[in-house]
Amino acid sequence: MSTLRVTAERLTILEHPNADALELAQVGLYRAVVAKGAYRTGDFACYIPEQSVLPSELIEELGLTGRLAGGKADRVKAVRLRGELSQGIVCRPRALAEVDLTRAAEEGTDFAALLGVTKWVPPVPTSMSGEVEAAPDLLPWVDIENLKRFPDVFEPGEPVVVTEKLHGSCCLLTLHAETGTVQVSSKGVGAQGLALKEDGRNLYWRAVRAYGIPELAARIADRLGASRVGIFGEVFGDGVQDLGYGASSRTEQPPGYAAFDVSAVIDGQLHWLDAPRLLAGELPVVPELWRGPFDAARVLELAEGRETITGRHLHTREGVVVRPAVERHSPVLGGRAIVKAVGGGYLTRKGGTEYE
Template identity: 80%
Template sequence: MSTLKVTAERLTILEHPNADALELAQVGLYRAVVARGAYRTGETAVYIPEQAVLPAGLIEELGLTGRLAGGDANRVRAVRLRGELSQGIVCRPGALAGVDLAEAAGAGTDFAGALGITKWQPPIPTAMNGEVERAPDLLPWVDIENLKRFPDVFEPGEPVVVTEKLHGTCCLVTYHAGSGEVQVSSKGVGAQGLALREDGVNLYWRAVRAHGVAEVAAGLAERLGADRVGIFGEVFGTGVQDLTYGRSGRSELPGYAVFDVSAVVDGQLCWLDAAGLLAGALPVVPELWRGPFDPAVVLELAEGRETLSGRSLHIREGVVVRPLTERYSPVTGGRAIAKAVGGAYLTRKGGTEYE
């Protein structure tokens, strides 16, 4: 899940092709449907992204009572309005009436706290939960920012690789070469510096055992001369999320595919090519394309049908983009990596979004 920030943004206003009373306000590569004439190109307004949870007073002020997602109708999610995908909310809240929004946009001010906006946390089903223990040396996963919000993460024409983003649950495995200890966690639990204690029910441990992930990590640590190795994979199938890829998360062999690998070598954390290192040893996420970076190509690849099953069973969640050569991004303040999520996935009915 991306970082939640509520910021002031300079708008580009576009025509809505199917509604005379509506327009599209573009922020980065996101577009949000707004009332015609409410904003002009070059003006600044507040952008509230998807997965934001709004307080009741702000919902009422924006005229969105009963129109947002979730059991309490307070969560922002993507919708289609007169055929156009609308992601997020563009507004000028009364609480910020005295704020110079243009200046705030330049400073990157985050208004989430001032507006009482919080980040939605997906629920954790019982099979993904378990007893936890402290794990300060666990190699955690990182939040991947959305390409639509940060289109400048990659340079135009920079060589990149695009892989399919799977709809499952993130499984973290850390192998400690010195002790042989294996730690398993989820993204949310791992972010708290915690690991899941091994048991026979927990989905993550079942996947790790069934696919021999710990053994592969041990071999990789020896090969690289690494003190620690992190293997990050997606566990998927029936009982995990609504998109199953033809697998069952309840079986003895849950669906599993690696999307990233890290290692600590000589005290330095390195991110490595999962496909190149693990080909034949573990399942890896499908590669869809590689070539010079073009946001239009990436956004097109985010749509369509999944390829993991080989049978195009359902829609694709989206894609993940990485440079061919791992590097730091001053745009995000971390790795140069981004995701793009498909519109069909965002607006599907009856979808699940567990942690």
């Protein structure tokens, strides 16, 4: 999931092609449906992104009672309104009536706490949880920001690699070369500085052992002279999320697994490595969909369609992940240059799950 920030944004207002009383307010590359005439291009307003949970008072103020997602009807989710994808909420809450939104946008002020908006955290099934232990040296994964929110991470024409984003659960493995200690976690648990104790019933440990990932990490550490190696992959299958990719986590067979990143600590420095090259022939990796000069429209096009990892196009594609052809730092993000784009078909599917 992306980082939750509720910010003031400059709007670009576009015509809604299918509704006379509605318009589209564009924020970055996101578009949210708004009432016609409520805003003009150049106006500033508050933008509340998807996966936000709103307090009841704000829901009532915005006239959204009973119209949001989740069991409590309090979660912002992408919807199609008169055929157009609407992502997030554009509004001017009373709590911000005295706020200079133009200045707030320039300063990047986050209004989440002031408005009582929190990030939705999905429940975790028993097979994906377990006993935990402190893991301060676990190599963590990162929250990948959305291209639509940060369209300037890549320059037009910059060489990039686009891979398919699979809808499973992120599995983190860290090997400590000196001791041979292996730590395994999920993204959500790992973000708390915790690892899952080994348990043959646990989804992540089942995948790690079935695919020989600790042994592979040890070989990589030895080859690179690394003190720690992290291998990051997606565990998937029926019972993990609603999109199963023809695999299952409920049988004696191992769940599906595809690696998407490798990191290593070498001489005290963290390096992100070329996962497809390092793992070729050793471990399944996520499909590469395209390699070439960056073009935002092309990336958004690739985010749509059917999955490719099975070769059978079983169901909708979640989206894509974009990396530079050569790993680099992003001054826009303040970290790795990496973004995702999520397909509209995936966002508006019925019965979706989002376990971490």
